[in-house]
Amino acid sequence: MARPDSVLVISQLFNPDFGGLSTRAYGLALLFRSLGCRVTVLTTMPHYPDGYPREDSCPRGDGLDLVRLKLRLLPYRGFLNRVINFSYFPLACCRELFNSHGDYDLAVSVGFNPFSAIPLMFNGFKYVVDLSDLWPDTIAMEVRNPPLRLVLQLVGRRVNQYVFERSTGFILLNPNMHELLRRFYRLSEVKWTWIVNPADEGLFRPAKSREELRERLGIDQDSFVVLYHGVFGMLQGLPLVVRAFGKAFSSIRGRKQPVLYLIGHGEELGKVLRAVSELPPRVRERVKVLPRMPREVVANYVRAADLGLVPISASDALIYIVTPAKSIEYLASGVPILAPRGSFIG
Template identity: 25%
Template sequence: MRFCHLKILLISQYFPPDLGGVATRASNLFKGLVANDCHVTVITGFPHYPYGNIPKEYRWVPVKVEWIGKTKVIRSFMPPLKSEGLLKRLLLIGFFAISSLFALPWIGKIDAVWGGSWVPGIFYNKVKGVPVVLDVCDLTLEDLPMLKMADENSLLLQIATFIYRFFYSKGNAIAPISPGYVKTINRKYGVNESKIDVIQVGVDATVFKAGEKNRLESEPFKIIYAGVLGVGYDFEQIFEAAKILDEKKLSAVFIIHGNGECLVSIRNRLKGLNLINVVLSDRMLGSRKEVADLLSSADALILPLKDYGEPYPGIPSKLYEYQALGRPIICCAEGEPAKYISESNSGLVVEPGNPKLLAEAIFYLIANPKKSREMGINGRNYVEREVTITAIGQKAKQLFTQLMEEQGDK
């Protein structure tokens, strides 16, 4: 049995103009499925992440229907809560799990569900009688102990693990963004590896375009981070590396651009250090195009993950965007991000939390411009070959087709 123009219901609490990796995941998948001749309907929340500022046009209505080309986007109620702390995050998840169900009258015939949010994903799977793929953008329960936000032996996490195991069992397929998640999903949650299909976040290479960056001799070497300023990142290693660069009289500047729960602490820390070669900006960027334009001004791009004490299993979506821009990447991480950058030969891997090695990596890139350009080109070539949104959409469509064929054989 062959399926051509699949009708897919994509459910995600976050969707542009929301910021962050989950919104990027949903947006890239939507574009990829459309590029592969699928008809997509999106259920998402009112724009709210990460600041909790609900635009005026969404206030006092339970559901709002919009269109992106031929795609129906159904936005459901979200409270004006800033995404910070465990309690507020849980409240936001709970609100969307309930409000997204009110989109049912606007959902016509569908062939399959992409469950970026699991509760509504399983609900529509049961109501419509179609297969559901459960998306895994992070390992939340495993991240909490790593971030020192919860005790891994606590009763709360044990209960949550039981609940997660139940949800995992309800998916027809599980689609993590990173191969580093597969072992945990299989061993801890009892999901057979045959049900797990890694589908990367990918990147829209038509927005994030490679371009030549010719730095004038009088200009400082520019290293940029852009994204959420959250607890998973260690900006202290940047501050300490900046001190080393300043002491060595090296013309280099770090630019940290973003917002999030750590913004105030980062700003206060910078005031205390009085560093002249670190710039912090929280200016709101309204689109991925603006993000791409900002990152394109860099000579190198940085991923400053924390030292988690063990290999990090995920691959942040910004790495694909960094690669697409053709800039060398400084990857302060262990685990999957480090493995990914090394295998694609698109940057330098630095031990997280080691500012001396970070400073040395910057010395190397400045002293070896030809090698820096090669790393950037390698990253762009890898993206075009493996993780464009069209390639990601094709993987998802193949998975949906397989599940529909299996369902038809029963």
């Protein structure tokens, strides 16, 4: 396929919202722009995780033509709210695309599910599906009722099949997803490419002076900094991370005392804070839970860290297809990572 002159990227979340979907869409949009394409992004106002649009937090366009829909969505908490949000957004996009009459050489649906591709399909665009997750199997983990979980998987895969068969191709986050596509959907000829989550190397780069950076951030120079940044969601299992840190703290020997930094927001925040409150006082003071912050500031914390956490709480069948954006940002910053066995690191 010839290089497109104009590209439409459609994503429910986009910079500056926190999380893998926002980072993925932003990175792909910048990648197409760097190839000389005129890039339009159809997305929402920043609203994660409470669903309220925040007009005052929209950053510059970075050379992108941003079309932001002002939608009032439900809080990203629980299975039902997510399904409603991911269904409502494509309906709003159908209306926007029908009214705008835009002409694009290629459209890219970015997301954890194929719903974003539906308005592209109905408006006659040639589109590719970017898969950074395998919906509905990952979200099905939140459904405790086995029959309901089975129905969700069957219906979700039927929708996937319909969208996938009509797509021009796929952009995969992880090459392992190619095998799952063939196994679950029996696609005889899959046109695909592999694009890992890009890191903004202008922000995420090794620190010239970690001591100076820590002094600026108020981090103890004699601490061993363990860092997590991103969404506080079910897939991350952060309450378990906090409890594991508490158990490991007393057995760690060395001059540098460990300190755990958790930066972000999400539906599991309350459980994370509860897990922290249950720690012994001397351990509790070594856990810092910080709110979401601009990526420029997050990058400084990453560059000041000694170890980056990439927790993934998923089934063995799915864990190895997920490559979180934070893992690439840690590596770009020269920070070693700790991730579950069997995940993207092998």
